[in-house]
Amino acid sequence: MRHTHPRHLTVTALILVLLAAFLVGYRVRDFGIERPAWAALASPTASLGTLDNSVSLRPVELFKEALDQVQANYVEPIDQPDKLVYSAIRGMLLPLNDVYTRFMDPKEFAEFNTDNQGSLSGIGATLSMLEIPALNVKDGEGVLPTIVCPVCGTEIKDVKHYRVGIVEPLPGSPAKEAGLQANDFILKVDGENTDGKTVGEVADKIRGKEGTKVTLTIARKGIEKPLDIDITRAHIEVPSLEKKMLDDKIGYLHLLTFNEKTATETREALLWMQKQGAQGLVLDLRNNPGGLLRQCIFVASMLLPNDKDKALIVETRMRNKQEEPYNRVGQQVWDQPMVVLVNKGSASASEILSGALKDYKRATIVGESTFGKALVQTVIPLSNGSAMAITTAHYYTPNGYDVGKKGVPPDVAVELAKDTQILSEKDNQALEAIKILKTDIAKK
Secondary structure (H helix, E strand, O other): OOOOOOOOOOOOHHHHHHHHHHHOOOOOOOOOOOOOHHHOOOOOOOOOOOOOOOOOOHHHHHHHHHHHHHHHHOOOOOOOHHHHHHHHHHHHHHHHOOOOOEEEOHHHHHHHHHHHOOEEEEOOEEEEEEEOOOOEEEOOEEEOOOEEOOOOOOEEOOOOOEEEEEEEEOOOOHHHHHOOOOOOEEEEEOOEEOOOOOHHHHHHHHOOOOOOEEEEEEEOOOOOOOEEEEEEOEEEEOOOEEEEEEHHHEEEEEEOOEOOOHHHHHHHHHHHHHHOOOOEEEEEOOOOOOEOHHHHHHHHHHHOOOOHHHOEEEEEEEOOOOEEEEEOOOOOOOOOOEEEEEOOOOOOHHHHHHHHHHHOOOOEEEEOOOOOOOEEEEEEEOOOOOEEEEEEEEEEOOOOOEHHHHOOOOOEEOOOOOOOOOOOOOOHHHHHHHHHHHHHHHHO
């Protein structure tokens, strides 16, 4: 696999970052070779556009012209010109209308790298852009609200709205102890409105020095008024999984995320369960927002048979129609019966894993259709320590199914009972998974 680096562009220092956004190509190394933690969100290797003579420099020249005018004529001194450039890049990405394509300044990029390594200082909750439920209800069914253009008055229908929310508070975290729940929408952080802000921007507000407090104003389904929740920040070692043995020799493995530790810890957990005499496995991917693709590939390889016709785990397709397959790496570790739990919070790498297990009929999928994020983000480092995460491809399951359309549908649909928390004694999805698994074990 080739590994190329950004080209050095000789440009005015004040617009170096913007030029990089327009003109730099970057390719990261594939799994199996040393690769930095920032190389993917749930992202295979991807090649972006490179500098060539067909690229017009007019947009860059226009930006420099505008920047020069602001610096020369604005009434107040401009102490941090870099912030103007950062805002320009963020503005450039807005017309793409993609909530996952984003710019990270040097501080945000450094925190992104730290998160993927599994350690941070904050409240211990996974955040993501969550779709806001429909505001209007007709005949018991939700319908999307109608938006009217403030300029021309035209009705804009079928618009989906997103806002930063809680995917899942981590076990034993300050967020969990304070009572945050999955699907809580974060309306304010210390009184500052989060409307229109990205996940990174909200996360940056929430993070802080260990021992300090942060107040989140959240909206929750079934609660009429927003709630103010005070949380004391702490040093968080982000767990990648939870494991335990259930009755009747059933192992339970809850993958929380796909970070740098996931593959190693999953292997250790599976071997531990085998020593405990486990005859079946409940793999819980509920509220797992994804993470690093290569970790997902490693985990899938541990669970799928070594058959040559079951080597493909996921395939990506770029704008130029180029297809890139990602095949198994390593040998199977777990060959016993298995049931997989998914829900609307299962996204990205979780969908790659559950989709492969479903296509090859390796496991029964139980729960709700997954989130439907079949997008590949490639992280492109820029010259001053900042970076962009850009959607570069769509991915498809081994059978060519486009997860982005409807998510991964379960084999056995089970909606979580009202007012029931995941992993509680009344978790009807988990109870159904155990019931199915017992039947499969008995058939062996």
